[in-house]
Amino acid sequence: MTTFPAQAERVVQLLQGHRSIRKFTEEKIPAATISEIIRCAQMASTSSHLQAYSIIGVTEQSLKQKLAEYAGNQTYVETCSHFLVFCADLHRLDYVSRAQGVDVTETLETTEKFIVATVDAALAAQNAAVAAEAHGLGIVYIGGIRNNPDKVAELLGLPDKVYPVFGMCLGYPDQDPEVKPRLPQSCVYFENRYPDLHSLADELKQYDQEVKQYYLQRTKGKRQDTWTDMVVKTLSTPSRTHMKSFLKEQGFPLK
Amino acid sequence: MTTFPAQAERVVQLLQGHRSIRKFTEEKIPAATISEIIRCAQMASTSSHLQAYSIIGVTEQSLKQKLAEYAGNQTYVETCSHFLVFCADLHRLDYVSRAQGVDVTETLETTEKFIVATVDAALAAQNAAVAAEAHGLGIVYIGGIRNNPDKVAELLGLPDKVYPVFGMCLGYPDQDPEVKPRLPQSCVYFENRYPDLHSLADELKQYDQEVKQYYLQRTKGKRQDTWTDMVVKTLSTPSRTHMKSFLKEQGFPLK
Structure with a gap:
């Protein structure tokens, strides 16, 4: 060991x-x-x-x-x-x-x-x-x-x-x-039961801000979408x- | 490096x-x-x-x-x-x-x-x-x-x-x-084009024998099927x- x-x-x-x-x-x-x-x-x-x-x-x-x-x-x-x-x-x-x-x-x-x-x-x-x-x-x-x-x-x-x-x-x-930030572990990994996602709304919002900062920095201010923005854009068609x-x-x- | x-x-x-x-x-x-x-x-x-x-x-x-x-x-x-x-x-x-x-x-x-x-x-x-x-x-x-x-x-x-x-x-x-033997690389990895599998018949046969030996050893002679035997058995229903x-x-x- x-x-x-x-x-x-x-x-x-x-x-x-x-x-x-x-x-x-x-x-x-x-x-x-x-x-x-x-x-x-x-x-x-x-x-x-x-x-x-x-x-x-x-x-x-x-x-x-x-x-x-x-x-x-x-x-x-x-x-x-x-x-x-x-x-x-x-x-x-x-x-x-x-x-x-x-x-x-x-x-x-x-x-x-x-x-x-x-x-x-x-x-x-x-x-x-x-x-x-x-x-x-x-x-x-x-x-x-x-x-x-x-x-x-x-x-x-x-x-x-x-x-x-x-x-x-x-x-x-x-x-x-740079390494791209992933969802908080609490939003992906659940113990014993899948939760109601409403209970994770704050964590998801915080992640949105983290992704926005990541894009802002990586594109020198050109891109500023959140994770949710990106998801909605990707899935809308x-x-x-x-x-x-x-x-x-x-x-x-x-x- | x-x-x-x-x-x-x-x-x-x-x-x-x-x-x-x-x-x-x-x-x-x-x-x-x-x-x-x-x-x-x-x-x-x-x-x-x-x-x-x-x-x-x-x-x-x-x-x-x-x-x-x-x-x-x-x-x-x-x-x-x-x-x-x-x-x-x-x-x-x-x-x-x-x-x-x-x-x-x-x-x-x-x-x-x-x-x-x-x-x-x-x-x-x-x-x-x-x-x-x-x-x-x-x-x-x-x-x-x-x-x-x-x-x-x-x-x-x-x-x-x-x-x-x-x-x-x-x-x-x-x-x-023990580690279980995998197919020969020549039967899984192909350069530029998927081949006619007839050209790999010998390699597949050799692998069948290798798997048979693996099972014979692992089960002390109780099991002796080849890879093909196992595939056919698994897929027949x-x-x-x-x-x-x-x-x-x-x-x-x-x-």
Whole structure:
């Protein structure tokens, strides 16, 4: 037990120091480092040991350029050293089952298995993020690949029953942004029972002010919205309303 | 840069050494440790800074007992020091939007926002898992709470637009199982394009043998199924087919 406190402190510092990096140097990540990061991703927990995810490592510049465009012109997708696309993958399970002459389509088409595959991809990704940051790399998740998931799927040759959940840029940081304040723990973590949020109104208001100060400072006074302002703005128009029909086409009918 | 290799090695060892723990000592986790683990969970990336998840920390023994039962009589849910339920949470966003007089229901009902909230919960959970293991704790994810998600939601008072994605047992390990072999990297990580899986048939077969050996050793010869055997067995009957209707009832119509 005596070795834990020191290790715990280092890991906790690493996790609590996370901020997204969107500007990278031109330095390339060695292949051995990528391989080690992927191995860490693979060691995350996986539902029933199904390992229902795959990772596409995008290194070809022309592909990165297109993905940057599909993600809504996010240039860092193009300029990062390595772009990973985390996919929920039920195709491999379908493949090995068919090879044994068993048709498991009915199971794979359930909402349950969609959740399993999506969560598996996310757990693997977060391990990859932690491993990358331990190596001094910067990362940013790219949900923007769901802007054009059909084009992403075509570009990367994703078969039926595989969908791109999100991307992740990896590279050596060329910026040093501050850590972004999170909600007070009292608003996210509840003991034994979910509370009435009215009881947390003061904490939420205080957080709004904290986020406002963060933006004011970071943008030198240009941006001054609170967390609630940002939430309302983000949610006032539905986005990516194509996901349901895209998923159905891609073999996830969410039954 | 000089400090990275040592830190990277330690973190990589931690991540690559993960195995689920299902037997715990009676030692209780200090509140400060739980709080630090939750803080690490909160620092994971979150889509558009929405923080669309909540965590219920279950400490009351009667609740843990019921959750163990709902999860399919998984006794470690009851015997672990601390049980966390990770929830996808769009209710808090609904609450703060309504407080500003804005109705964002249409956005919150999309499949896209279901993905956002589910992924947010998973990223936070994996950071919690890593932080816990850094502290010498053992963890196991409990997808079994989706066996009876309606009962879990009622027991924990989850409001509309909050659903329990999975649970996680935390405690001091009272067992030391081996690390479970993962798929070969070549079967999970692909460069630039998803391959035809026929080209990986040999690797998959080799993995089947590796898993068979792992089970043979772990069960002293009682269990000898390959990975494919396990996959086919797990998928031959659809499970948790109630998820679609449960989610609809709970405010996730997946539009």
